[in-house]
Amino acid sequence: MTDLPTIAILGGTGKEGPGLAMRWANAGYPVIIGSRQADKAEATAAELNEKLGLDTVRGLPNEEAARVADISVLTVVQSAHQAALESLKDALQGKLLVDATARVSFPDAVAPEPPAAARIAQDILGPDVAVVAAFQNVPASALKKDLDQDVATDVLVCADDQGAADRVVELAEAGGMRAFYAGGLDNAVVVEGITALLIATNRRYSGHGTIQISGVTK
């Protein structure tokens, strides 16, 4: 047993979700993979347990995962964002939701217009859910590398609720990511847009660009 909060990764069978789940499970957090399809959730959970030599990752339907968890992290594709939130509204009341959605228009890698995806989430979920925007720029590939190494990107955390932001900064750091509070929820549109900048940069040069903050002492 652990005193650490239970983390649900909603839409956790995609590209980003399993990497985050793996890092938190490895750090000792009870983790639930959520999916619209229970069998897909269970299959991803079983894969992660096998890879890590653990049995602490479970798979559940998204709504049940959100109800059981202390903190939920939404990692659905951008086209599923609003529908997922509407279906999870009841389950998330009184809880903390981390929204990792970055909306980027392809093929031109154009930055999204406000409001931020996380602001849209807050508007759908209502004031009794503490919505925090984070992990939008973290490449799935970076998470899956050596678990003993820190992730080579910094996490910018935006929320109107400072306490909720601080919990997510702590959670990111537990997963091996440097993380920084970066202002209120509306600032999250900038963090989404950074994904567009990095895509343009990657195309012009070579590599997989990530953002890092320097000059700040915590």
Added chain:
Amino acid sequence: MTDLPTIAILGGTGKEGPGLAMRWANAGYPVIIGSRQADKAEATAAELNEKLGLDTVRGLPNEEAARVADISVLTVVQSAHQAALESLKDALQGKLLVDATARVSFPDAVAPEPPAAARIAQDILGPDVAVVAAFQNVPASALKKDLDQDVATDVLVCADDQGAADRVVELAEAGGMRAFYAGGLDNAVVVEGITALLIATNRRYSGHGTIQISGVTK
């Protein structure tokens, strides 16, 4: 004499302008400090020449500076942005203008809404000026440190004209800054917004945060 382009820093007597001017003058570029007031421009130019042991920095009224220069860099305060552009429209035709304006709403450090300041500049100046957005996040304090050291921040360069963007990347690097193309001119609103994120980060922790890109090879 030099083959390097002449750089005008328009509104160059403020916080940001002298630091950029100093770095380019030190790298051998002919530099003109522009100001609405010729005497202020001349005074700043004289200070920079004295500091650097050079005589290559001149001071001129903004409009004349823009006419003489090959590349102009606009570093006016955000409240003066539109009026400055309107007054410089004729002088800048056929030239390259770098817009360093970051609009941030205080005291809450809220990211600006689109369009980007540089897009507003492009709309005012018309299609015969190549507008490039860059240097919005570079703290004046970082530029003024040891000239032999690279600036501890990366410059994200946004432009619709790739050739113009590449010239500004080169110019930034000549001034000791790592620089990366980061997409079309509309993406510049994200770069402006990064300034808001960094202000929020600086307030929450301590220090002067800057942004760096890693994982990209040029």
